[in-house]
Amino acid sequence: MDLMTGIAVDEVCARLAGRLSDDVQRTVREHFAAGEWTVGESVLLLSLAREGVGITRAERDLIRFFSADPDAPELARVPEVPAPPTPRFHFRPDGPAHAPDPSRADAVLATGAAELGGRRLSRAWREPLDGGSGDWVHLLEVGDDVNELAVYSSLSSLLWDSSREKGNLEIGTGRWRLYHAAVLAGGRQIWSA
Structure with missing residues (x-):
């Protein structure tokens, strides 16, 4: 590529x-x-x-x-919209009492991020505005010279191999879109280089 x-x-x-x-x-x-x-x-x-x-x-x-x-x-056939919609989720730093423990995913992703050029890893509990069930999402900032697809693939594989979790992971260079900005605003940083 x-x-x-x-x-x-x-x-x-x-x-x-x-x-x-x-x-x-x-x-x-x-x-x-x-x-x-x-x-x-x-x-x-x-x-x-x-x-x-x-x-x-x-x-x-x-x-x-x-x-x-x-x-x-x-x-x-894909319809055109004038602008991206606002995120359909509410983000917060901690999940509800019934939320799965994110510490295993946090550790796996932080360790992998350190080896793959990560700068900062954040996490948020994500709840759909329509009332559906929530889940954790992780957001990793990497440098401009990092292949985001390769980092995504590597971290997803590490997460699956270590805990059989798919995880919701986003990778970017810090030029965040609406969704990512909402994750950062509602979540918290859990690791930095």
Whole structure:
């Protein structure tokens, strides 16, 4: 993967955080990180349509940049929105009494982050505004020279191998989107380099 393509994929994933389901985001990132471009792109486009997630003109242009077929009918079917919606979640630093203990994931992600160029790791309890069940989300800031997809793939694998947790993980360079800013505002830092 060339540098500009990787940056475009990272940017699309960051922009769609909290809008596209976590499982789809995870699958898309893992396929792109593994070099499975066709599968990653297909999952992304079909899932945007299936989940009814609209994209902005800038997001459409980014997808066209790395798409094997910039004029794909699947991309044309995805509705356009004038601006990204506000996050559909409320974030807070601590979970409710019934929340799973995040300490194992915290330790695994902090250890991995230290080895992979991480700068800061934050965590928040995320509750959907529509009243669904909540979960933990981790946000790792990395340097500009770090391959975000590779770090995501490595940390997700470490988390799964150590505790059979999928985890909700976001990686970025500090130029945060609305969703990430909300995680930081409602969460707390749990590790720094």
